[in-house]
Amino acid sequence: MVPASHVEFLKQPLSFWLATTGLNNISEPIKCTGIVFDPATEIFTCFVPEKFMTIGFEHLRENPVLALVVTELHSFESYQYKGNYLAWRRCTEDEVEFQRGYMEAFSDILGSFGHSKQGLYGAYFHIPVLALTFQVTHVFDQSPRSGTGEKVCA
Amino acid sequence: MTTEDKIHLEDMMPALQGVIPTIVATASADHTPNVTYISQVYFVDADHVALSYQFFNKTIRNVRENPMLTAIVTCPVHYDLYRFILRYEESQTDGEIFDAMEIQLEALATAQNKEGIFKLKAADIYEVVSIEKI
Numbered sequence: 001m002v003p004a005s006h007v008e009f010l011k012q013p014l015s016f017w018l019a020t021t022g023l024n025n026i027s028e029p030i031k032c033t034g035i036v037f038d039p040a041t042e043i044f045t046c047f048v049p050e051k052f053m054t055i056g057f058e059h060l061r062e063n064p065v066l067a068l069v070v071t072e073l074h075s076f077e078s079y080q081y082k083g084n085y086l087a088w089r090r091c092t093e094d095e096v097e098f099q100r101g102y103m104e105a106f107s108d109i110l111g112s113f114g115h116s117k118q119g120l121y122g123a124y125f126h127i128p129v130l131a132l133t134f135q136v137t138h139v140f141d142q143s144p145r146s147g148t149g150e151k152v153c154a
Numbered sequence: 155m156t157t158e159d160k161i162h163l164e165d166m167m168p169a170l171q172g173v174i175p176t177i178v179a180t181a182s183a184d185h186t187p188n189v190t191y192i193s194q195v196y197f198v199d200a201d202h203v204a205l206s207y208q209f210f211n212k213t214i215r216n217v218r219e220n221p222m223l224t225a226i227v228t229c230p231v232h233y234d235l236y237r238f239i240l241r242y243e244e245s246q247t248d249g250e251i252f253d254a255m256e257i258q259l260e261a262l263a264t265a266q267n268k269e270g271i272f273k274l275k276a277a278d279i280y281e282v283v284s285i286e287k288i
Contacts, residue, residue: 022185027179027189029178068189069191
């Protein structure tokens with residue numbers, strides 16, 4: 001379902017945001033501090049600071065559907081993956097180190113746009129961090145151009 | 155939250171200049187979330203903002219079905235994050251707000267060498283239901 005070309009793309013220091021929705025139909029955008037995609041199972045593991053998940057967990061108890069948008073910040077190439085929430089756990093030390101590396105690279109990109117690297121790093125990255133998994137069910141091309149939103153695979 | 159703690163839209167002006175793109179999440183009528191970047195959150199008055207839409211996409215379809223939208227706005231001065239809960243009211247394709255947003259968007263496009271993809275198609279007006287620092 002997920003195109004093979006996405007596997008390498010997703011290893012870059014992209015911008016990652018999740019979203020959940022409760023039965024009140026109010027959605028919650030949630031900043032991710034890294035992701036890992038397993039192409040064999042088509043399961044995403046998304047790393048999220050616990051402080052950003054309060055509303056998200058309330059939503060997931062009511063509605064297990066998740067959306068993940070990934071964006072390359074120079075080209076704005078962007079994809080949205082929708083799927084079903086599976087589980088959460090606390091991150092391992094190795095996963096926290098992985099996120100520190102991701103945040104360094106991601107903050108460097110933000111710094112190249114003139115933003116404070118430390119400012120945005122501090123805004124987004126908070127310990128403890130959780131690992132959420134979800135199974136992909138739909139993929140959409142979300143790059144900013146006419147006709148965007150086209151379904152890539154379902 | 156006490157009255158003194160309430161965050162007023164007028165106090166958010168630095169975050170409403172489009173310096174750091176805003177992330178927005180919406181939901182379709184069947185509760186499926188959608189999340190995307192937008193270029194502008196434009197101050198209209200003390201109770202309203204306008205969001206820029208360059209593409210008639212899933213976000214637009216969702217707010218026609220379900221008017222609630224959540225935006226995460228980042229202050230470019232202190233790098234604080236704010237959660238805006240918004241309720242869609244109407245879409246404007248001309249007029250004072252549209253013209254002002256179009257000029258601001260052109261400036262952002264020029265700064266980012268993205269002139270081709272920053273064409274404003276509508277200024278969507280939202281009531282600000284709440285603002286909360288995350």
